[in-house]
Amino acid sequence: MLALPAATIRNWELRYGLVTPERSDGGHRLYTRSQVEQLRFLKIEVDRGLQPAEAHRLLADRLAAHGPLPARHDAEEPRLLILIADRDPYAAELAEFFLRTEGYDVDLAFDVSEVERRIEQRRPDLAVVEVMISGRAGAELCRRLKDRGVSSCLAVSSLDARDDALAAGADAFLSKPLHPLELVSTVKDLLGGSALLRGTARQSR
Amino acid sequence: MSDRLSSGHPRLDAVLGGGLPADAINLVIGLPGSGKTILAQQYVFANATEERPALYLSTVSEPLEKMVRYGQTLDFFDPATVGRAVFYEDLGGVLNDRGLPGVEERIGELIRERRPSIIVIDSFKALSAYADGSDFRRFLHVLAGRLSAFPVSSFWIGEYAERELSEAPEFAVADAVVALATTRAAERDTRALRILKLRGSQAASGAHTYRISARGIDVFPRLADPADFSRYTVGEQRLSSGIAALDEILAEGYWRGASTLCAGPSGCGKTLMGMHFIFNGARSGDPGLIASFQENPIQLERIVRTFGWSFADPAVELMYRSPVDVYVDEWVYELLASVARTGATRVLIDSLTDLQFASQDPVTFREFMYSLIQRLSRDGVSIFMTTELPDLFTVTRLSEFGVSHVSDNVVVLQYVRDSSAVRRAVTVLKTRASRHQPEIREFKITEEGIVLGAPLSDVTADP
Numbered sequence: 234m235l236a237l238p239a240a241t242i243r244n245w246e247l248r249y250g251l252v253t254p255e256r257s258d259g260g261h262r263l264y265t266r267s268q269v270e271q272l273r274f275l276k277i278e279v280d281r282g283l284q285p286a287e288a289h290r291l292l293a294d295r296l297a298a299h300g301p302l303p304a305r306h307d308a309e310e311p312r313l314l315i316l317i318a319d320r321d322p323y324a325a326e327l328a329e330f331f332l333r334t335e336g337y338d339v340d341l342a343f344d345v346s347e348v349e350r351r352i353e354q355r356r357p358d359l360a361v362v363e364v365m366i367s368g369r370a371g372a373e374l375c376r377r378l379k380d381r382g383v384s385s386c387l388a389v390s391s392l393d394a395r396d397d398a399l400a401a402g403a404d405a406f407l408s409k410p411l412h413p414l415e416l417v418s419t420v421k422d423l424l425g426g427s428a429l430l431r432g433t434a435r436q437s438r
Numbered sequence: 439m440s441d442r443l444s445s446g447h448p449r450l451d452a453v454l455g456g457g458l459p460a461d462a463i464n465l466v467i468g469l470p471g472s473g474k475t476i477l478a479q480q481y482v483f484a485n486a487t488e489e490r491p492a493l494y495l496s497t498v499s500e501p502l503e504k505m506v507r508y509g510q511t512l513d514f515f516d517p518a519t520v521g522r523a524v525f526y527e528d529l530g531g532v533l534n535d536r537g538l539p540g541v542e543e544r545i546g547e548l549i550r551e552r553r554p555s556i557i558v559i560d561s562f563k564a565l566s567a568y569a570d571g572s573d574f575r576r577f578l579h580v581l582a583g584r585l586s587a588f589p590v591s592s593f594w595i596g597e598y599a600e601r602e603l604s605e606a607p608e609f610a611v612a613d614a615v616v617a618l619a620t621t622r623a624a625e626r627d628t629r630a631l632r633i634l635k636l637r638g639s640q641a642a643s644g645a646h647t648y649r650i651s652a653r654g655i656d657v658f659p660r661l662a663d664p665a666d667f668s669r670y671t672v673g674e675q676r677l678s679s680g681i682a683a684l685d686e687i688l689a690e691g692y693w694r695g696a697s698t699l700c701a702g703p704s705g706c707g708k709t710l711m712g713m714h715f716i717f718n719g720a721r722s723g724d725p726g727l728i729a730s731f732q733e734n735p736i737q738l739e740r741i742v743r744t745f746g747w748s749f750a751d752p753a754v755e756l757m758y759r760s761p762v763d764v765y766v767d768e769w770v771y772e773l774l775a776s777v778a779r780t781g782a783t784r785v786l787i788d789s790l791t792d793l794q795f796a797s798q799d800p801v802t803f804r805e806f807m808y809s810l811i812q813r814l815s816r817d818g819v820s821i822f823m824t825t826e827l828p829d830l831f832t833v834t835r836l837s838e839f840g841v842s843h844v845s846d847n848v849v850v851l852q853y854v855r856d857s858s859a860v861r862r863a864v865t866v867l868k869t870r871a872s873r874h875q876p877e878i879r880e881f882k883i884t885e886e887g888i889v890l891g892a893p894l895s896d897v898t899a900d901p
Contacts, residue, residue: 290551323546323587330550410461410589413553 235269237276245275249289270302281338287330294334313424314338316357318348318374319389320366324409328361331413332420345370348378357383359424361416363409364390364398372401385423443556443591445477446484446514449771450657453631453646455639458614461589462637463582465562465608467598468618472629473650475505476512477618478558478593480654483514485591486523490555493548494526497541497564502528505560513652525552529559538569538577545581549588556591562608563596575607582611603634613637618648623798626763631657647767658767660802661809677820680718680784681711683881683890684849687866692847694783695815696870699790699842701825702851706862707883708824709733711849712786713742714887715822719784720753724820727782728754729773731761731792745887755780761792766803769793770810777819784820790841791826804840811844827852846870854880854894863894 246253252271254262264272271292278288295302315337319325322343329339340357342348345367351357360378364371372394375386379402388398388406395406404423407415442457451457458464458481466474479494486492496502506526509515520526527548532540545557559565566574585592594608600617603609615635621628631648633641648657678685679692698715702708709732716726730738735758739749749756757776759769777785787793790807797803814821823841827850842848848868854861865878880891 286547287550290547321583321587323583327550327587410587412589 235272235276237272242272245285245289249286251289251293266304267301270304271296274302278333283333291330291334295336312336312338313358314340314355315420316340316342316348316351316360316383318342318345318360318366318371319363320344321363324363324411327413328411328416331416335417335421337420345374348374352378352381352383356381359383359385359387359420361387361389361420362403364388364392364394372398372403375403376401387419387423443481444484445480447480447654447657449659450631450655453642453657453659454614454633454636455641458591459636459638461586461591462613463585463592463594463611464614464616465594465596465598465612465635466616466618467596467600469599469620470597472618472620473648473655474595474618475560476650477616477655478560478595479509479512480514481591481593482524482556482558483516483519485556486519487555488523489553491523491525491552492556492558493552493554494524494558494560495529495545495548496526497533497559497561498530502526511652512654514654525554533565533568538565538573541565542577542580542584546584549584549590553588554590556593557585558593558595560593560595561597562594563598566606566608578607578611600634609635619645621645621798628765628798631655647765649765649768656768658765658771660767660806661770661813662802662805677724678718678722679715680722681714681888683864683879683888684711684866686890687864687877687879688847688869692820695818695820696846697811697815697821697823697844698847698849699823699825699845700849700851701827701842703827703829703853706851706853707881707888708826708851709741709788710883711851711888712788712822712824713745713747715820716754716784716786717742717745717747717751719820720751724783725753725781726755726784726786727757727773727776727780728786728788729757729759729769729776730786730788731759731764732788734758744885755782761796764792764796766793766796766798766806769796770806773810774813777814777817783818785814785822787821787823789824789826791824807841808844842868854878861894864890 252268254264254268257263274292275285275288278291279285283291315332317325317328317339319328320343325341325343329341332339340351340355342351360383362371362375362378366374371388371390375388375398378386386403388394388403389409389411391409393408398406405419407419441460443460444451444457466477468474482492482494494505496505510517529541529544532544548554569577594612596608598606609615612635614633614637617632617634619630619632621630629648629650630645632645642659644660644662646657646659648655677692677694679688685692700708700711716728720726733741735749735756738756742748755776757773776782794803797806811821823845825841846869847866850865850867852863854863862881862883863878864881866876877893879893882889882891
C-alpha cells in the first residue's frame with residue numbers, strides 16, 4: 234500500500250524510534266491508521282529528496298506543532314512551491330528546512346541562471362531572493378520574477394537593501410540571518426492572498 | 439531582534455560597549471582556571487529561553503558531568519532550566535568516531551532541531567588536534583558558514599595564549615575575542631579581562647579587573663574616563679569646608695564639587711581635618727562618606743568621639759577596607775555605589791597612599807584618580823583626600839603621582855621646630871578659582887577642633 238520495503242520501515246523504527254507499532258501476541262507489528270499516515274508522510278518527504286533523518290525530524294516537528302496528520306496526508310494535493318534563490322548554501326538549506334517543516338515544497342537555486350532553469354520546470358508561488366545573488370542581481374531578479382507571473386517575492390539580505398528591493402518590486406524584505414518564525418510568518422502572509430485565489434490554500438494552522 | 443547580547447552583568451556589558459554583538463562568533467581565551475567556562479555559562483543562563491534555548495557542547499577536554507556538577511555552585515545556574523532552555527551535549531563521541539566533519543554536521547542538526555540563540559563549544563581549541571592545517575581551516579569555514587546562516591551567538595572557548603592571536607585562524611573568523619588572564623605583581627594575583635577584538639562596536643580599552651565568585655565573573659571596568667563636560671556645571675555656591683582653619687585661609691570659602699588634597703607627615707592631623715570636613719558638613723546638611731584604609735572602625739570611633747561626633751550619625755557612612763589585598767577597581771565601584779545609595783555630597787578618602795600601594799602602576803593610578811575626581815565633581819560631590827609625606831619638617835616634594843594637578847585645592851601640613859617645641863603648620867599651596875593667602879600658618883588641635891594660629895615668618899615650605 235505504501236510501497237515501502239518492510240526492511241526500511243523496521244530500520245527506521247530501530248533508528249529513529251518515532252513510528253513504533255504495538256506488537257501482537259505472535260510478535261507481528263500492528264500499525265494504527267495514524268501510524269500508516271505517518272509512514273506515508275515520511276515516504277513522500279524522502280521521495281522529495283529529504284534524508285530519512287531529516288524526514289523524521291520534520292515529522293516529529295509536525296506532530297508536536299499540529300497534532301495527528303490528516304488522513305491521506307496531501308499525497309495527491311499539490312503543495313505551494315517556494316523557490317529559494319541564495320548564493321549561501323547554509324542559509325538556503327536552513328530556510329528550506331524551516332519552510333518544508335511548514336508543508337511547503339521548496340526548490341533551491343544558487344545563482345540567477347539556475348533560477349531561470351527552475352522556473353522553466355515549475356513556476357513557484359513565492360520566491361525568496363537574496364539581494365546579493367550573482368553579484369547584486371537580487372532586486373532585478375525580483376522584478377523579472379514578478380513580470381513572469383510569480384505572485385510574491387520576499388527579498389532577504391545581510392545588506393540593508395530594503396528600499397532597493399521594495400522599489401524593484403519585492404513584496405517584503407527581511408534582514409539575514411533569517412529567524413525561522415519571522416521567515417515562516419512572512420511567507421504565510423505573502424501567500425495568504427494568492428493561495429486563496431488559486432483555491433489550493435490549506436487550512437491555516 | 440536586539441543587536442546586542444547581554445551578559446546579565448551591566449559592568450561587563452559596559453566594557454563591551456553595550457554587550458557582545460548579537461549573532462556573532464565570540465572567542466573566549468585564557469589559561470585553565472581563568473573563568474572561561476563560567477563566563478560562557480553566564481551568557482547561557484542570562485539569555486536562554488524555552489523558545490530560544492542555549493546549547494552547551496563539550497568536546498574532549500572538559501567532561502560534561504563535571505561541568506554540570508560545578509556549574510551548580512554558581513548562583514545563576516538554574517537546574518530547572520536544564521533540559522528545557524539549556525541543553526548540555528557531549529560532542530566527544532561524534533568527534534572520535536567521525537572527526538570534524540561529524541562535529542560540523544551535528545552542529546547543523548542541532549541548529550535545525552533546537553533553534554538555539556546560543557551555542558557554546560568548550561573546548562574549541564581541542565578540535566584543532568583533529569585535523570591538519572588546511573582541513574582545520576576548511577572546518578572553520580564551514581562551521582562559520584553554518585553559524586552565520588542562523589541567528590545564533592556562539593562562544594568558542596579555548597586555552598589559547600595571546601601570542602597565538604596572529605597565527606590561529608580562529609581569531610580571523612571570530613567577531614569578538616575576550617581574553618581572561620592573571621597578572622602577578624609582588625605576590626598579588628590580579629585577574630584582568632581584555633577585549634582583544636570587537637567587530638562593529640567600541641570596547642573599553644585596557645585591562646579590566648575581575649573577580650570570580652558564586653555570582654560568576656564580576657568585572658570592574660578600568661576607571662579611565664575621557665574628559666566629559668556634558669553634565670559639568672560650575673558651582674556657584676561657596677561653602678564652609680567644615681574646617682574653620684581652612685575657611686579662614688580660603689578667603690571666599692569652598693566650591694561644591696571641589697577636590698582637596700591634604701598632604702602631610704604622619705600624625706600631623708590629616709585624618710582629623712578630613713573628619714572635620716565630613717562631620718561638620720553633615721551638621722550643615724551635607725551627607726558624608728568616609729572611605730578609610732587607615733584606622734579600623736573602633737579606632738576611628740574613639741578618635742571622633744573626642745570631638746563630640748559619632749558614626750551612629752545617620753548622615754555619615756563609614757566604608758572601611760583593609761589595605762591588604764584591596765582591589766582598587768573593585769573598591770572604586772563600591773565607593774561610587776555607596777555615594778549613590780547614601781546621597782553623600784562629601785567624600786573623604788583616607789588615604790591615597792594606601793590606594794597607590796594597591797594600584798598596579800603610576801600611570802593607571804593617575805588615570806584612575808582623574809576619572810574618580812571628575813565623576814564625583816560632575817555630580818556635585820566634594821572630595822577630600824589625604825596623602826602621606828615622608829618629610830616631617832621640610833616638604834621637598836608631593837609624591838602623589840600627579841593627583842595635586844587634578845585637585846582644586848592642595849593643603850600641606852608640616853611640623854615646625856623651634857628651640858623648645860614642635861608645632862604644626864598649614865599652607866594652602868593651591869586653590870583653583872579662589873583667592874587665598876599663600877602663607878604658612880600655625881594650627882593647634884584642640885577639643886573644639888583645628889584652630890588656626892598666627893603666620894609663621896621664620897619657616898619656609900619648599901614644595
